[in-house]
Amino acid sequence: MKQKHRYIPMTEQDQAEMMKVIGISSVEELFHDIPEAVRYQGTLPMSEALDEPSLLKHMKQLAERNADFEQYVSFLGAGIYDHHVPVVINHVVSRSEFYTAYTPYQPEISQGELQAIFEFQSYICELTGMAVANASMYDGATALGEASALASAHTKRKQIVISRTVHPEAREIVYTTAKGLDLDVVEVDYNEGTTDLDKLKDLVSDQTAAVVVQSPNFFGAIEDVTTIADIVHAQKGLLVMSTNPLSLGLLETPAKLGADVVVGDAQPFGISASLGGPTCGFFAVSEALMRRMPGRIVGQTVDRDGKRGFVLTLQAREQHIRREKATSNICSNQALLALCASVYLSTMGKAGLQEVAQLNVQKAHYAAKQYEQDDSLQLAFYAPFFNEFVVKLPEGASIPAINEQLIAKGYIGGYDLGQAYPELSGHLLLAVTERRTKDEIDAFKAQLKEVLV
Amino acid sequence: MTDQHTQAEAPLTQAPAQPDKKLIFELSRPGRVAYSLPACDVPLEDVGSLIPANYLRSQPAELPEVYEVDVIRHYTELSRRNFGIDNGFYPLGSCTMKYNPKINEDTARFNGFAKIHPYQPESSLQGALEMMYTLQQDLGALTGMDQVTLQPAAGAHGEWTGLMMIRAYHESRGETRTKVIVPDSSHGTNPASATVAGLETITIKSNQQGLVDLDALRAVVGPDTAALMLTNPSTLGLFEEHIVEIAEIVHEAGGLLYYDGANSNAIMGITRPGDMGFDVVHLNLHKTMSTPHGGGGPGAGPVGVKSKLIPFLPKPIVALREDGTYYLDYDRPSSIGRVKAYYGNFGILVRAYTYMRTYGPDGLRTVSECAVLNANYMMRRLAPYFELPYDQVCKHEFVMSGRALKQYGVRTLDVAKRLLDFGFHPPTIYFPLNVEECMMIEPTETESKETLDSFIDTMIQIAQEAKDNPELLLNAPYSTQVRRLDETQAARKPVLNCACS
Numbered sequence: 001m002k003q004k005h006r007y008i009p010m011t012e013q014d015q016a017e018m019m020k021v022i023g024i025s026s027v028e029e030l031f032h033d034i035p036e037a038v039r040y041q042g043t044l045p046m047s048e049a050l051d052e053p054s055l056l057k058h059m060k061q062l063a064e065r066n067a068d069f070e071q072y073v074s075f076l077g078a079g080i081y082d083h084h085v086p087v088v089i090n091h092v093v094s095r096s097e098f099y100t101a102y103t104p105y106q107p108e109i110s111q112g113e114l115q116a117i118f119e120f121q122s123y124i125c126e127l128t129g130m131a132v133a134n135a136s137m138y139d140g141a142t143a144l145g146e147a148s149a150l151a152s153a154h155t156k157r158k159q160i161v162i163s164r165t166v167h168p169e170a171r172e173i174v175y176t177t178a179k180g181l182d183l184d185v186v187e188v189d190y191n192e193g194t195t196d197l198d199k200l201k202d203l204v205s206d207q208t209a210a211v212v213v214q215s216p217n218f219f220g221a222i223e224d225v226t227t228i229a230d231i232v233h234a235q236k237g238l239l240v241m242s243t244n245p246l247s248l249g250l251l252e253t254p255a256k257l258g259a260d261v262v263v264g265d266a267q268p269f270g271i272s273a274s275l276g277g278p279t280c281g282f283f284a285v286s287e288a289l290m291r292r293m294p295g296r297i298v299g300q301t302v303d304r305d306g307k308r309g310f311v312l313t314l315q316a317r318e319q320h321i322r323r324e325k326a327t328s329n330i331c332s333n334q335a336l337l338a339l340c341a342s343v344y345l346s347t348m349g350k351a352g353l354q355e356v357a358q359l360n361v362q363k364a365h366y367a368a369k370q371y372e373q374d375d376s377l378q379l380a381f382y383a384p385f386f387n388e389f390v391v392k393l394p395e396g397a398s399i400p401a402i403n404e405q406l407i408a409k410g411y412i413g414g415y416d417l418g419q420a421y422p423e424l425s426g427h428l429l430l431a432v433t434e435r436r437t438k439d440e441i442d443a444f445k446a447q448l449k450e451v452l453v
Numbered sequence: 454m455t456d457q458h459t460q461a462e463a464p465l466t467q468a469p470a471q472p473d474k475k476l477i478f479e480l481s482r483p484g485r486v487a488y489s490l491p492a493c494d495v496p497l498e499d500v501g502s503l504i505p506a507n508y509l510r511s512q513p514a515e516l517p518e519v520y521e522v523d524v525i526r527h528y529t530e531l532s533r534r535n536f537g538i539d540n541g542f543y544p545l546g547s548c549t550m551k552y553n554p555k556i557n558e559d560t561a562r563f564n565g566f567a568k569i570h571p572y573q574p575e576s577s578l579q580g581a582l583e584m585m586y587t588l589q590q591d592l593g594a595l596t597g598m599d600q601v602t603l604q605p606a607a608g609a610h611g612e613w614t615g616l617m618m619i620r621a622y623h624e625s626r627g628e629t630r631t632k633v634i635v636p637d638s639s640h641g642t643n644p645a646s647a648t649v650a651g652l653e654t655i656t657i658k659s660n661q662q663g664l665v666d667l668d669a670l671r672a673v674v675g676p677d678t679a680a681l682m683l684t685n686p687s688t689l690g691l692f693e694e695h696i697v698e699i700a701e702i703v704h705e706a707g708g709l710l711y712y713d714g715a716n717s718n719a720i721m722g723i724t725r726p727g728d729m730g731f732d733v734v735h736l737n738l739h740k741t742m743s744t745p746h747g748g749g750g751p752g753a754g755p756v757g758v759k760s761k762l763i764p765f766l767p768k769p770i771v772a773l774r775e776d777g778t779y780y781l782d783y784d785r786p787s788s789i790g791r792v793k794a795y796y797g798n799f800g801i802l803v804r805a806y807t808y809m810r811t812y813g814p815d816g817l818r819t820v821s822e823c824a825v826l827n828a829n830y831m832m833r834r835l836a837p838y839f840e841l842p843y844d845q846v847c848k849h850e851f852v853m854s855g856r857a858l859k860q861y862g863v864r865t866l867d868v869a870k871r872l873l874d875f876g877f878h879p880p881t882i883y884f885p886l887n888v889e890e891c892m893m894i895e896p897t898e899t900e901s902k903e904t905l906d907s908f909i910d911t912m913i914q915i916a917q918e919a920k921d922n923p924e925l926l927l928n929a930p931y932s933t934q935v936r937r938l939d940e941t942q943a944a945r946k947p948v949l950n951c952a953c954s
Contacts (some may be wrong), residue, residue, distance in 0.1 A: 005816055007552050007743075009901035010823045018830040030725055030846055031823050033692045038728045041611055049813025052556065059807060063565025065580030067573060070564045079794065080570055086488060088521060090562075092528040100537030102545060102552050102746040105881075108933040110472070112535030113748040116528075119477055122950035126514050131528060132949050135749065138606035141794035149649070172791035176767075179789070180650045223510050250500070252510050265794075275562075276571030276580055276795025278751030279607070290947070296749060296897045301943035304928075308473040309935040313943040319609070319645035320884070324654040329645035332607045332739075336747030339528075346477050346524050352488035352517040358500065359493055365503050366495035386502045400574065407577050415572050433508065438494045 006052075046175075063230050066406055073440050077388050077431020078088070078218070078415035079140070079265065080273045082244070083356075084435055086347045089270045089340050099336055103296065107311045113335060114310035117298040120338040123345045127248045128262045130254025130284035135296035136338040137281030137330065140265025141170035144212065144242050145177035146283065146294045146328055147261045151210030152183055154292055159184045159207045160451040161232075163195040165217035166242060168420035174212065183209070192288070193221040193381025195228065195391065206235050210261070215241040215251075219417075219429065220364075220388025221381060222251065229258025244268060245282065245341075247386045249357030254284075261285050270344030271337050280337035291317060294328030359434035360387035367432045367441045376452065380427050388431045390417065390424070397426050397452060405451040411444055472598045474534065474764040474934075477527050478951050481517035487524050534934045535748070536878055546850045546881035546893025547640070547688055548741035549718045554811065557744065557804035568804050571795040575780050582779035585771040585796065588806045589755075595817070596714070596734045597727020603797040604767045608715060610792065611735030611754030612646035612682070617789045618758060618765040619680045619709050619733060620650055623912030625765075625787065630679040630708065636665055638689055638885040640713060652679055659887060660793050663689040663843040670702055673844045678708035685717045685729065686848035688893065690828065700730025709733065709762075717741045718897065719825055719848035722818030732759045742805035753801040767792045809852050823898035827905060831896055834909045838916045850895035852888050863919040863926050865890040870937065871918070873930035875911045 014029070024030065031039075050058060074082040093099060097112065104110030104117075115272060119137045124133035137143040148160045160178060162171055164187050171187070178185045188200045192446035195213055204211060211232040229239045241259040246268040248254075254262040267279040285293055299313035319326040346354060364387040371377045371391045380390035391414070393399070399416035406413040418425030432441065499897070500509065519527075537543070543550035561567065565580060569668040575582065589724050605611035616633065623630040633647040634655045643653035655673050660666040665683070674681075681703045686692045693699060703710055712726035712734035718741045726734040738744050739752035746752070760765060768788040769781035812820060825848050832841065832851040839853040855865035869879035869892075881893040896905055931935060 007554060007899050008823055014902040018826055022829050022833050027822050027826055030829055033694045033846060034724050035697055037697055038724050040724055040728065044594050044722055044814035046594045046814045047587060047810055049816050050810050055810050059563065062580035062584050063563040066565040066569045067577035068564040069568040074570060076570045076572055077646040078572055088524055095532040096539040097532040097535040097537045099745040099747050100539045101535050101748045102548055102550060103749040106879060107938050108930050108935055109536040111934050112531035115474065116531055125950040136608060138792050169791055169794045176790040176792055182651055250510055251508055272567040273570050274567050275569050275799035278798040278800050295562060297949060299943040300948040301939045303938050305934040305936055307935050309938045311938050311940050311943045315946060322642040323641045324644035324648045326645040329609045329613055329642050329649050330643050331609045332750035332752050335749035335752045337751060345516055345530060346519060347487045349486055349488065349518045350513055351486055353516055354513055355490055359490060361500060361503060362493050362497060363495055367496060384508060403574050404576060407574055412570060412573055433489060
């Protein structure tokens, strides 16, 4: 123990006293059970230690080499959004009683976290209209993979029909999940920006465990979920719906549209973008599917004195009890980010969530209109949308090059749809949140036109 | 302090009942707001003209109507009803509840890390990509692996990722191997991960010393062996002395070795999974690398592999060009695909990297030495009072059995509940499953001798209380916001939300 370090209290005297109690004369003796052949000799070839001032400087330098939302105006969405984060959120999630705790295994000293999760579950149920929600998942995309697994287990069928309008990365995860569980994934194409309902009808059969859709979808368009639900329910399959929870301030609840499983990512609810993670997946189901849900669930109960309290419950589903027979291997949840989402919803409240959803719709539609009325740019689709839409650039435009030029002008440009949809090369997906002003929207379009010339 | 606690029962049961802590929904008063949004500066359109009416919400979500002070007081009160590492000693075995450094929280909140988008041009993310690349390299060096993916979001997620790669590796060689061997002391996630990777679990019993039984292992390996999953040191806190032989047995049968890195805090700089013969390893950055557990997450579970498995890593990984720029490498045709949206829990990676840079390689070795010394000290001092099923040198954690207390009608659960009255978080209890009335204690390196002594003295006192006054334990805790909760009722008649509307 040569080095002194601010996180380690061991003094030479402590060490001597402890060794005496143990009955050893060197710390080395504690490692005698590690065979010599596998002992590491020398110093690992890793980054060196830095003192606190140097480390702060180093980290600042790394951070400064990234273009952030404070210095650049962002029109990029595609699953991660630049929304306003109410200032109270950081103050709440910085309370270390929350962030330095683990999963509330000891409910008597964890009522704060348990109640926070219970309230999160309540918020998700209220927004989605579903009967039950869990304590959260890694992110919206992995939640979609878990939802597909649940659908297959419940229906005892192997086929997952997924729309191509679902986030491409979420689809990739569904594929990886399907490989593990030996599921058969079939993609259904889109037409004018939303799922092609005729093709869907042809694909769905009594072999279909679930139809998986996203609404608003990856192009920002709102799907005709009710019709899709009817198609899959006619074959006794489940409807798995992924949604942007912020849109639910304005759009009909997935429950009323006919969804059986509702997932999504709570990032729009006050969670920083952080290069895409950590965010917080949510997972809600109808009552019939409650005991098939993955992840932690908090329930209300009473203590010995009859006082209301909260505990982790329905644990017979979980890996620490069921091991290989568990509904999922998930162990953790994203409690701290679920807390962000809860504080966001508490702050926005009934009126604020409607208002912020309205602002997104208004600003995005104003922006879309500017492209609709342009000579060289056009909207790719005319389906109803929430806060994202697709712009078709003139023939031959290179979106990576355009986005590089936009960065130089202080803008984070849109998502290059050609990356995931070869037929949509030259199509730009733009997101407009409540953070964007009319001036920014106008200026961005002008700059985009300029770099196109 | 102690006397007060032993006599606490009578006065507290007579205290006037405190009202339940209200839910945020119960604070709602119509007309209050806690938000501030910009006015709409674009020409307002009727929403009905933009989105068809049948797509619009027929009833607004019944969210609470509160003002900002309510929000702050509500969550501040909830935080006061919660126990974290900053509140006190948290020796939760296998969870490595070490101090969560504050500098980590500060760096992760820098705008250049917190407010960046995964799809920005790579040229505008060079600092983030450099950090990730360096972390990949450093974690590879620490574990003795040839390449690392930072994508998995947690330990269990890393296990699944690793097993999917192992499966792809065998399949690429035209082999069908479906069995994953785990010891009976393994984490529950190991068999659960095997199932979701489409593999079957074979559980083997540990031997009398708590280690892998080599004969039992030899008996089950064969042409269907995909992998052995091992936590080393094990959940019993014991190092598998015969690890080299274990690796040989599995490799000779054509299987691979998976290292569950949950217990890596014991071995940093001392030995490496790669040198022990493991082919795949995950690390729990929220354990070993001090990132906060967050009340259950987020964590991060990077996975390292030996070169033969590199082609199967999830895509993308961060790579370095000859010109010194960093990029996301998607050109990986044999990849198992994607396991997590974007590039992993980046905010957690920033924290872990910050932590590792406070120590450097020598410092990380000191971390493990101190963690192991602390655990052995506690074990020795507690040995006269509690049964040690495996009385030998431990690593960063050890297990004790509360079996001897059963003669007084007291169980390990009661000891745990009594500890709450003294301001300690209890150890992990009833795990691993192969030790009766198990308590699994992991002190970590960030606790002082005074803290360890105080916990040990309390445990000794509780053992005495169990003999003298078992009722005291059976009714504990007394000093917490709520007392023991009815878990049966919670599961039988589930109330899982407040049904606000």
